[in-house]
Amino acid sequence: MINPPSIVLTTLNAKYIHASLGLRYLLANMGDLKPRTALREFTIGRPAQEIVDELLLLVPGLASTPPIIGFGVYIWNVLQTTAVLRLLKAARPDIKVILGGPEVSHETNEQEITRLADHVITGWGDLSFAKLCRALLHGPRPLSKVIAGEQPALDQLVLPYAEYSAADLAHRLLYVEASRGCPFKCEFCLSALDKTAWAFDLERFLAEMDGLYRRGARNFKFVDRTFNLKIDVSVRILQFFLDRLPAADATSPADALFVHFEVVPDHLPDRLKAMIARFPSGVLQFEVGIQSFNIDVQQRISRRQDNAKAEANLRWLVEASHAHLHTDLIFGLPGETLESFAAGFDRLYDLRPHEIQLGILKRLRGTPITRHTAEYGMVYDENPPYSVRQTGAVDAATVQRFGRFARYWDMLANSGRFKQTLPLLLGQRQPASGEAAAHSEPSPFQAFLDFSDWLWQSTGKTTGLTPESLVDLLFDYLVTRSGWPAPTARSALLADYVASGARGAPRALHGQLPKREPPQPRVKPLTQRQGHHQAGLN
Template identity: 55%
Template sequence: MPEIILTTLNARHIHASLGLRYLYANLGDLQSRAAIREFTIDPWPIDIAERLLAERPRIIGLGVYIWNAERSRELVALLKQVSPETLIVLGGPEVSHEWQDQPIVAQADYLITGQGDLAFARLCERLLRGERPAQKVIEAPPPPLESLQLPYAYYTEQDIAQRLIYVEASRGCPFKCEFCLSALDRSARPFARDSFMQALEQLHQRGVRHFKFVDRTFNLNPQRSVALLEFFLERLDERLFLHFEVIPDHLPQRLRDTLRRFPAGSLQLEIGIQSFNPEVQGIINRKQDNGQSRANLWWLRTETRAHLHADLIIGLPGEDLQSFAHGFDQLVALAPHEIQVGVLKRLKGSPIIRHSEPYRMRYNPAAPYNVLSTDRIDFPTMQRLNRFARYWEMIANSGRFRQTLPLLLGEQPFERFMRFSDWLFDTTGQVHRIALKRLFALLHDALTGPLSVPAAPATQALEADFSRSGIKGRPAFLPRQSGRVGEAAEARDRRSARQARHH
């Protein structure tokens, strides 16, 4: 049985923790005495505690993140109650800053703040020798990247078959956007090119075809970016899929020429716009050429076959409803395939905290620490925007309503979708778990009602989307068919509904 267990609670099973694998890869001689055990946030903490303690580890290293903070706190409390002799070592961004008043830190034995790739191994060596360092909180500076063992060999065959494979060509970020923890970095540091490319080649030979790069600034160094893209173009097949996060205003010609060569379905680019308001960008120390960003996004949309995922943030200091709406409408006009509408979160340690009082930023005291109100957006309006974001994900980003969405947005995308969002919540009182068949009917009611779309085009668009959805039965918004053909169709619909309920 392992003496050291490395564990975390992932948001979903499809995620595989890159951080745990870095810790495991750099344990040195202790690696044979350690194991990785991953869970999700869904099981009860008491069941996770039972499974961890069944292996009788001497040390449990737990990665704590914003999405698992509360579950992790419950887990540590249970572990120390049942097995106080088991040593708990915490790490991760959620406990690397503002840890002094966190109950989970008080309950644990040790905390490593920062990048613990090497510091965790050194602590475990001492603990397994029977030493008990007096210093509970260990500050780990960023390690020299050339000193790290890469973790990619420790993705299992099951990981490769069933989960996302995360990789990083660099660490850090040179930009200082204050809503992001990367604002604390001094620069972006690349991994050694030869060893990283060799690791990618080994993953590819093992069957990995979906690579999700976690680099904050993939296109910061175009020469390195092009080399990576060329590596994958040489190995291109119908299964390859790459995800990169890119800077919106930095797209030199050589990089453009390379991006053009990727076929549809092989490349996804995440493009952080966050805000188009220059005053807001200045407040949060975000350097972004908006004109160049718009031009680059439009070029990517029209000249490449990459899937474009663009981000906007609700609730930034200095941004009011009108400013956000204007930015949203600009982004819709540029036609990225997805627009991620996110509500600002106050990540522990991020410099955004300095704006709390000047802009009366009020945050949820519990994870995920989302902004509740500002001096420009009051709490009821922020709640409306939260619903807007949720419904946008449900309808626009789902890809299910390609024909219907243009009718829904019209010439005033933000105003019309906000009107729809308000109506949908007033009608249903729900922001989750709206059955898809019911959602089609609700969209028909909204389009032909408060949004004043003529019935014929609304019905035609919804029927086209419904036929692509794979839903059994006849949509409620279509008129009843007459005669024997209609009776037979309705009978089939009733049978389908009974079968669906039965299953």
């Protein structure tokens, strides 16, 4: 640590496990100012005063030039960062505060956080931040508060991967990128503002990845919007990781390799499939944004997607590869009804991806989705994350109802804790004695929505439900509401509960649990501690 630094780069990450790629780009490209620059990360859970106190310890008063603090501002940390800035400026108004990041790159004049700051860099900040710091330190002082970031050629940038520390490699998720930008124009995404996608020189990029690997990195999360856009590049990158898989007899968790990509669902040619099929289980995770299967909605938001190809590719990935599939759907898109969303959910569920992440539309600042506000009755929350509250197609009560559905789906389905029980919950109801059998399979969406409504009415909770309480609630619902025989429901729940490793005593499983040895302390590998990658990238 330099003592004292003239410049501090900081942000508030969603969780400790996240390491800011953006800040490391800025640090790597500080040039002659790098020896005078420190990087310090916090989490949004830290009290604002504690963050301010630590920052002030880093930048004690300097005799001549005020110190500079640069904040990375995102949709998930803008409220907390605003609170930090209020306290920081009250304590040390002489400190020059520079803001950057997607949350302050649009609608800049409308935000309290930008009024508190001295300068705001919009857009690309890789080189513009250092340039502004030089002007503040040495002159001439900039005349404008809001400064448009300059987009350099990618080969002009110093790559940031050497800035990941040994502690980062051991304990945190490493974000990397082989390209920037996106050629697609989905209006809910900031990438809709990009003109195209730009790729880093592949040999240079792979050399950096090799450096990380040699230093001990074993988890890589690619932030590229379209990893499989250019198949030659995709195959080369996959081959790089395939060549570094541990030997079949390796047992150390430190040798486990985990790589996450975001892929375009309808672009999976045979050459790429052949490469994917060579990876064993537990190495590849693909994030697949379906968002909506409704063709009218897709066209309305400028989303190009061949649904038939996307469906066929997902089916192949599930049946013929070992990749873990994390798929996404968005509720509340303009003109999407509950019924059409349910049809899309059922279509996706039928493919059996490992996770279906359910999100509610957010109005990111600067995105073209706002052009539909009046025509489609879009009403958004005024506060981050600017979630849609109602539309012309779904009222506010339905949006709230879906929000509960999504939280319960995470608990039961995406958690993987109820693999045996979930098919019962979503399957055909067993006929009661003397009742005619049903002839049609129910909608999985409707089946889970019915359960979600019942669970909310029964508990009034969407958080704080223990594994034991969930087992008991599921047993009651399956037997009393869905008509499953008690032994069938209990057998599925018992298998799931034992497999989960939980060690309580659910009422529904009284007398059924096997004798268990005392728990042994263990540390989960990093790849098992990542959760579902719900937090945004920074």
